Amino acid sequence: xxxxxxxxxxxxxxxxxxxxxxxxxxxxxxxxxxxxxxxxxxxxxxxxxxxxxxxxxxxxxxxxxxxxxxxxxxxxxxxxxxxxxxxxxxxxxxxxxxxxxxxxxxxxxxxxxxxxxxxxxxxxxxxxxxxxxxxxxxxxxxxxxxxxxxxxxxxxxxxxxxxxxxxxxxxxxxxxxxxxxxxxxxxxxx
Numbered sequence: 001x002x003x004x005x006x007x008x009x010x011x012x013x014x015x016x017x018x019x020x021x022x023x024x025x026x027x028x029x030x031x032x033x034x035x036x037x038x039x040x041x042x043x044x045x046x047x048x049x050x051x052x053x054x055x056x057x058x059x060x061x062x063x064x065x066x067x068x069x070x071x072x073x074x075x076x077x078x079x080x081x082x083x084x085x086x087x088x089x090x091x092x093x094x095x096x097x098x099x100x101x102x103x104x105x106x107x108x109x110x111x112x113x114x115x116x117x118x119x120x121x122x123x124x125x126x127x128x129x130x131x132x133x134x135x136x137x138x139x140x141x142x143x144x145x146x147x148x149x150x151x152x153x154x155x156x157x158x159x160x161x162x163x164x165x166x167x168x169x170x171x172x173x174x175x176x177x178x179x180x181x182x183x184x185x186x187x188x189x190x
Contacts, residue, residue, distance in 0.1 A: 037168040044155040050074040051153035064093050070107050071096050072155050085125050086138040102175035103134035105150045110139040112146035120161045152177035
C-alpha cells in the first residue's frame with residue numbers, strides 16, 4: 001500500500017473512531033450522552049423576580065399562588081421542609097423554603113414510575129442524604145413527566161431514572177440558592 005493510501009485509511013479510522021465515540025456517549029462510562037447539564041434540551045432555568053434573595057415569607061398555613069407547579073421559587077412558608085423521602089406530597093410552600101436553602105427536590109409521578117424505579121430514586125436520595133446534601137424526594141401526581149428535579153430557579157423533567165443526569169443536577173444546583181445551607185441546615189423529618 002502506498003503512503004498516500006495509508007494516510008487516508010488512518011484519517012478514515014480516526015474519523016470513524018470520533019463518530020463512534022460521540023454516538024456511544026463520548027466515553028462517559030454509563031452509556032449516556034456526554035456534556036454539560038446545561039446541554040439538556042428540557043432544562044428549565046428561571047432568573048426572574050421569583051428567584052431573587054428578597055423572597056416573601058407567607059404566614060404559616062397560607063397557600064401561595066405559584067407560577068409553575070412544582071415551583072422553582074417564589075413566596076413560601078417561613079418553615080422549611082425537612083430532608084427525607086416522603087410517601088405523600090409535602091406542602092409546596094415548605095419545599096420552596098428548603099430550596100431557598102439549597103435543597104434539591106426529586107418529585108416523581110407515582111402513576112408513571114415502577115416500584116423498581118421508586119427504589120432507585122430512594123437509593124439516590126439516601127446516598128445524597130448520607131453525603132449531607134439537603135434532598136427531598138416526594139410523589140406528586142400532577143407532573144408533566146415521570147420525574148421532575150427541582151432546585152432554586154431550575155427544573156429538569158426526566159422520562160425515567162437517569163442517574164447520571166440526577167448526579168449532574170446535584171453537582172450543579174445543590175446549595176446554589178439565596179440562603180446558605182448553614183442558615184437553614186438540613187433538618188430531618190421525625
